[in-house]
Amino acid sequence: MALDFATFYDKHIDAVYRFVYFRVGQKREVAEDLTSDIFTSAFEAFDRFDPERGEKAWIMTIARNKVINHWRDRKDSVDIDDVAFILVGEEGMETAMQREETATLKAAMDKLKPPERSLIEKKYLLGYRYEEIATSLGKKAGAARVETHRAMKKLKEYLRGKI
Amino acid sequence: MIWLKLKLRKLKSESKPDKTFTIALKHELLTGKGQAPVYRTTVIFRYALAPIALALILGVGTTSYAYASPSVCNGNILFPLKSGVEHMERTVFYASPQAQVKYQVKTFARRADEVNYAIDHGAPAIVILRKVPEEFTITKQRIAGYRKAQHEEEERESEERQEMEDRAENILMDFRRKIEKAPIEEHEREQVLFLIDQRLAQIED
Numbered sequence: 001m002a003l004d005f006a007t008f009y010d011k012h013i014d015a016v017y018r019f020v021y022f023r024v025g026q027k028r029e030v031a032e033d034l035t036s037d038i039f040t041s042a043f044e045a046f047d048r049f050d051p052e053r054g055e056k057a058w059i060m061t062i063a064r065n066k067v068i069n070h071w072r073d074r075k076d077s078v079d080i081d082d083v084a085f086i087l088v089g090e091e092g093m094e095t096a097m098q099r100e101e102t103a104t105l106k107a108a109m110d111k112l113k114p115p116e117r118s119l120i121e122k123k124y125l126l127g128y129r130y131e132e133i134a135t136s137l138g139k140k141a142g143a144a145r146v147e148t149h150r151a152m153k154k155l156k157e158y159l160r161g162k163i
Numbered sequence: 164m165i166w167l168k169l170k171l172r173k174l175k176s177e178s179k180p181d182k183t184f185t186i187a188l189k190h191e192l193l194t195g196k197g198q199a200p201v202y203r204t205t206v207i208f209r210y211a212l213a214p215i216a217l218a219l220i221l222g223v224g225t226t227s228y229a230y231a232s233p234s235v236c237n238g239n240i241l242f243p244l245k246s247g248v249e250h251m252e253r254t255v256f257y258a259s260p261q262a263q264v265k266y267q268v269k270t271f272a273r274r275a276d277e278v279n280y281a282i283d284h285g286a287p288a289i290v291i292l293r294k295v296p297e298e299f300t301i302t303k304q305r306i307a308g309y310r311k312a313q314h315e316e317e318e319r320e321s322e323e324r325q326e327m328e329d330r331a332e333n334i335l336m337d338f339r340r341k342i343e344k345a346p347i348e349e350h351e352r353e354q355v356l357f358l359i360d361q362r363l364a365q366i367e368d
Binding site: 013014017022026039102105125127141149159 | 167168170171172173174175177178179180181184185188189191192193336339356359360363364
């Protein structure tokens with residue numbers, strides 16, 4: 001089991017961390033704490049993991065629940081899809097404004113509808129394949145690609161003349 | 164859309180987890196809970212391995228020590244051995260001009276380690292500098308120039324690849340949209356779309 005978990009860990013650590021990072025105001029410390037928590041839970045439940053469910057879907061469900069709990073513990077009632085790319089940090093200070101260009105990109109992504117933002121995030125930041133995105137949406141890979149392409153066009157429009 | 168993809172790639176690299184963190188967490192999870200990997204080595208194999216290992220240690224130990232240790236610097240009795248291995252390494256593994264520069268940088272770092280070691284062990288600076296062989300005289304500009312060229316090359320290759328992929332993807336996406344609306348049989352449409360999606364998946368790979 002230990003070796004399998006090591007492979008599993010190597011495969012998903014980056015995506016899980018990024019998923020969390022973009023939902024906790026780009027706070028590295030908070031993202032690291034939550035990621036530790038997520039993988040500890042995954043480790044403890046690894047013998048009950050059903051491979052048919054899909055590795056990524058499983059670990060991302062754990063991640064999603066942990067992020068929801070994080071915000072609930074902070075007594076902030078939020079919709080998980082709306083907390084993506086939060087630009088305001090825990091102390092109410094802006095955390096991602098050091099590089100204007102990146103900040104503009106994040107702000108533009110924030111303007112997209114949650115499903116559109118989720119497509120771009122999955123494809124270009126979390127490293128999902130179109131097939132994986134399609135599975136999570138219950139659609140075909142071609143459809144996922146078309147929708148991602150449309151979302152990218154929309155993002156491009158939002159950024160016109162800003163970057 | 165290339166520039167947008169490049170910006171997203173930059174954002175992706177900025178949000179990468181710290182390597183120290185990922186290694187530490189993995190270690191904590193796998194060893195902290197008694198789940199360390201089990202390596203199955205039979206007792207017989209272990210005993211057979213011992214004399215072989217001993218012979219190897221005796222055979223190559225001195226050379227390896229000379230090659231790896233920063234304590235072996237110019238003036239040391241083992242330094243000619245070290246230089247010999249380095250010369251062999253340079254000739255065999257670093258033939259191209261680009262590789263030669265790479266090796267030069269590597270050698271520079273090794274000489275720097277030797278100097279640092281000597282300083283840590285109390286050798287006077289003047290003695291240290293006299294011991295430093297010619298590799299150490301490589302200028303910072305040369306190293307910086309090499310690194311800059313390497314970085315630019317990687318950036319250029321990445322952008323070119325991205326541009327080609329993007330162009331191919333756009334052509335296929337246009338074609339896909341036309342096929343979606345084309346007045347053809349539904350089963351034919353599905354077949355063509357399937358083929359297009361296969362090509363698109365290849366771009367993704």
